[in-house]
Amino acid sequence: DSTAALTIETSVPFTSHLVDPPSRDVTTTPAELMTFFRDMSIMRRMEIAADSLYKAKLIRGFCHLYDGQEAVAVGMEAAITRSDSIITAYRDHCTYLARGGDLVSAFAELMGREAGCSRGKGGSMHFYKKDANFYGGHGIVGAQVPLGCGLAFAQKYKKEDTATFALYGDGAANQGQLFEALNISALWKLPAILVCENNHYGMGTAEWRAAKSPAYYKRGDYVPGLKVDGMDVLAVKQACKFAKDHAVANGPIVLEMDTYRYHGHSMSDPGSTYRTRDEISGVRQERDPIERVRKLIFAHDLATPAELKDMEKEIRKQVDDAIAKAKESSMPGTSELFTNVYKKGFGVESFGPDRKELRATLP
Amino acid sequence: DSTAALTIETSVPFTSHLVDPPSRDVTTTPAELMTFFRDMSIMRRMEIAADSLYKAKLIRGFCHLYDGQEAVAVGMEAAITRSDSIITAYRDHCTYLARGGDLVSAFAELMGREAGCSRGKGGSMHFYKKDANFYGGHGIVGAQVPLGCGLAFAQKYKKEDTATFALYGDGAANQGQLFEALNISALWKLPAILVCENNHYGMGTAEWRAAKSPAYYKRGDYVPGLKVDGMDVLAVKQACKFAKDHAVANGPIVLEMDTYRYHGHSMSDPGSTYRTRDEISGVRQERDPIERVRKLIFAHDLATPAELKDMEKEIRKQVDDAIAKAKESSMPGTSELFTNVYKKGFGVESFGPDRKELRATLP
């Protein structure tokens, strides 16, 4: 029975600050484990394909890949509903998928096509899905944290019983605006969960070189915190459920997700000058979030190795098809240059580089 | 013997965070106590005179008075040397005096005269005395804290055995840039002392309404801190000596000075809508920093009440004379409009509101 409850212990205990941690025993189902495997595998495949597309010059500018960190996006989503809000930084492709975004609109956005989730106008760092309460996709390190607290403010103001998850990196964790927003959130008891995705490097800087105290779950000082194995999707799910309940009832909480990014920071970073190849392959071998679920699936006899291989093959095809479809999408129409500057443009004229050559009336 | 050592216990114990507190027994001398009394009395008198000058419209704009907080400026100065640096916010008149500034240049600045310490160009919030390492006088809440850490950076870079005291209010204590600067200072072991002058209100906002955790000495989280009775000049001196030694040897430390401002925030604030008159008079009666020293002087038979009264009379005259002298100073010459925009102006032309009427060649 694919809906029969299974109880699985988290890889390591939670470490907590000013709060009692949740139980290590996580309830799941065979169906959920299979979904986790599928969702994370799709993400992994998408990111690897994005890498190739970048190298083929079909994606331009920055492109920050999430492979290695998939358990955070997937575990979080499993714990909450689409009425809860999520906001993250520029490493946003997989969060978009987790919120229900599809591969075609993701690839189309990466390639700057009309079918993109931001009609090609946002780019890699600016994915959104407002109908699923996904608020981006932000390029300025740290800025999404006060923004997320603002989403939580609105949730509370509207008396929704929902919460906001604001994700940021270990590098971002030192940003002052985070401490400002946390203080206000604590004063106003906003249902905000600050999720530090500690992948141990901010670009080329190891956490301890950027933070005197890299114990990010404790950096809220007077705000409770929980450290979570971010490579264990079940631990992430458990922590996010716990955090949501805490936040709705009591106000903000910090979650530190111990995770890892396999790729370099963005495409210009080989990702191997400031860390050893051994370190990377060690994580891949011992902590990979997909492999962990694969093992659980086998341990509970939910699928055979061949079945999972088939699924992976099918995912590969799904991703390739999506790319093909995205490539068919055309570039945004030139009139898009001037749409969405304002929601209400008052019919004012706006201009291109040569105002006597290119102009438009703002809608 | 006015230089004989006296040992006096601080009013209350120090409360400490991540560090062993210094002893409550403070060594002083009769001469020092007399100087404390005189210096604080001059400050008190200056601020009260500034209040009158403001009401007489001789001082314009903002004017933030320090009466009530004198023990912080005086005790700190007693613990350090003029090679150490101080930087503070807009409530800066008394710090200027403590660093050796004279009354005439203080009043002249307040009245916007040429004899002012900033030649009338800075105003109440922008006093400086670079030759005594006093770096102002800053109007933007919180900004002086990273600046102070920068002074400390330079001290360390130049291998001076000196430290910087950066003062800020309880309201400023929530500013994000403070946490950013503290993290960097801790990473780089800068000799920076962050001195939170907790006068319990930021404008009309009580500390607990602005800070989820008003335990400011602990707000450095992973940085040590000490809570000090800021109305006890000897405790301030003891804490600052301790903090300087700590900072030069180990890096940053936070001092919270428990103090009180008698006046409103600035001249437009009566200072009595958000706190009770009883609260103010209670502090005046029980904790006034000058009265505390007066009592110590009597307790140790260092002067008679009449002698202190005479001193106060003399101070009153000294202040009145300074005001008279400052009033004699003329307004800055009109050419001052264009001086000091740059240190090196390249002989470029600069302009007033009507460039065809008022122009100058920048020196």
Add this chain to the structure above:
Amino acid sequence: KEITVREALNSSLDEEMSADPSVFLMGEEVGEYQGAYKISKGLLDKYGPDRVLDTPITEAGFTGIGVGAAYHGLRPIVEFMTFNFSMQAIDHIINSAAKSNYMSAGQISVPIVFRGPNGAAAGVGAQHSQCYAAWYAHVPGLKVLAPYSAEDARGLLKAAIRDPDPVVFLENELLYGESFPVSDEVLDSSFCLPIGKAKIERQGKDVTITAFSKMVGYALQAADILAKEGISAEVINLRSIRPLDRAAINASVRKTNRLVTVEEGFPQHGIGAEICMAVVEDSFEYLDAPVERIAGADVPMPYAANLERMAVPQVEDIVRAAKRACYRAVPMAAAA
């Protein structure tokens, strides 16, 4: 009937909060203290602490929270005690507010108002006197309004609050206490002014004077003086700096053939420069004299009263420039 600009702003806030429960006000001292400049007087009592929120002195944090709340459908009004402090939060105003609707192809609109006193007050020195009109109006995605009179204050603030885009609303401390006559229409709670439209405050035919905020009053005084000397000045109150009402400015200059721009901010890349460009682009052949710019002196604001007076435009500067534009001889002055 006369009301002050303060009353105009206060009543607009009140009426818009009463009309739309998604409108709320946040900022330093806006609640219990009734506003540093008493613009929000009475609102906490009336709307309670859920809708009138005192914030800590952390502009980046609370502005980000305001913008996030707008993402989620609320209509925040963020008060900066003065716009000088908006620099601590400017990344949120530009990158989080102004650009989101565009980057998301219209998914994330940001109905928010950033307001507070802007520019020079009296005797507050270099760090508290800057005018941010040119900076904000530089940036597409923002709308930038600057009221002069009580009518402006009411009509433009209501327009700003009702607008679905981020609006920077630049008040002036020295105008708060000034009274202006207002019609019944202006006092009606439905009153609203259009964004992007300038107002001809005074008709004239010899020279156009553009101004915004406090300088509109100076321009009107200058026009009075000029009238006595036989020069008929048309005074344009810009009201909206972005969108800038190029049509109104050009129409006026095509009539008068002469232009004086007035602003209190720094000259370089300022409001006057753009207006000059707009007229040169669209009406070059109509210009009979060089555009004259009156602006704040190109120096940080000094504190001393005499220097401060020299640093900001005076009525006589406008009069002199207008006469120059009309080729009336004015005595040349010496360098400072």
Add this chain to the structure above:
Amino acid sequence: KEITVREALNSSLDEEMSADPSVFLMGEEVGEYQGAYKISKGLLDKYGPDRVLDTPITEAGFTGIGVGAAYHGLRPIVEFMTFNFSMQAIDHIINSAAKSNYMSAGQISVPIVFRGPNGAAAGVGAQHSQCYAAWYAHVPGLKVLAPYSAEDARGLLKAAIRDPDPVVFLENELLYGESFPVSDEVLDSSFCLPIGKAKIERQGKDVTITAFSKMVGYALQAADILAKEGISAEVINLRSIRPLDRAAINASVRKTNRLVTVEEGFPQHGIGAEICMAVVEDSFEYLDAPVERIAGADVPMPYAANLERMAVPQVEDIVRAAKRACYRAVPMAAAA
């Protein structure tokens, strides 16, 4: 000999650090990573971690620390990974750096350089593409430089580091890899360019084209095309946006009687507007045609390649505008 702009910047940093022990470099990834764009390559090895400091991603904090260090007599060079992130620290650039010497009547000078790539790169979207030239050049107390060539990069960066005032130094990512011929004089460690002086990159007599940074290259390409069509364009590389070399611009316009301004930033209150004003103020009677402005489109930067191309000036825009200025018929285009 040819060197890249990257090499020019790197060698200037190196030479100035070697010449003056009070010069140090701080910023994100400037040390172990050798710079996000490798401008600081090798400097950590050579000067050690006391003088090449990797900072956390906390612009307000480290910029404040840099300014404080300058108060105390050091000569910090603060690298912003891009100038977009300088907004988080802009209060320190304006209120702590630009105004201190004035407010203290000359006691607290601030010898600091803020540098990094500015403006549009390729495909980096709305939050990473803004040009801050007009904002910073608006503010007295700052000096604002923008190099185009390797010569500019060497000479202006050295001038900035040696200058006793705060300098905002606006680089361009897309120029880092471009090579330029340089003379021995330029390669000499004593080489320095004057602040406040523009360079006539190409002499001409029919029309003046002003540009800075990457757009100088475009203007030169446009001039080549124009030459083939019989129009002799004079190209001015502004180099210094503040002080702006009004004398050089006006002298050129008095000769050519026609002006095209080129910039990549947003138009409103931009560089072109100020140049137009400067010419109208000083040389109105010499202008034979409306000033033509070429600037970034008045929209946040879109990601899609086709839209991005439409949003930034192209060589053909400059050519077309120059022809218009010279009254050569150009076909009118339709609205987008």
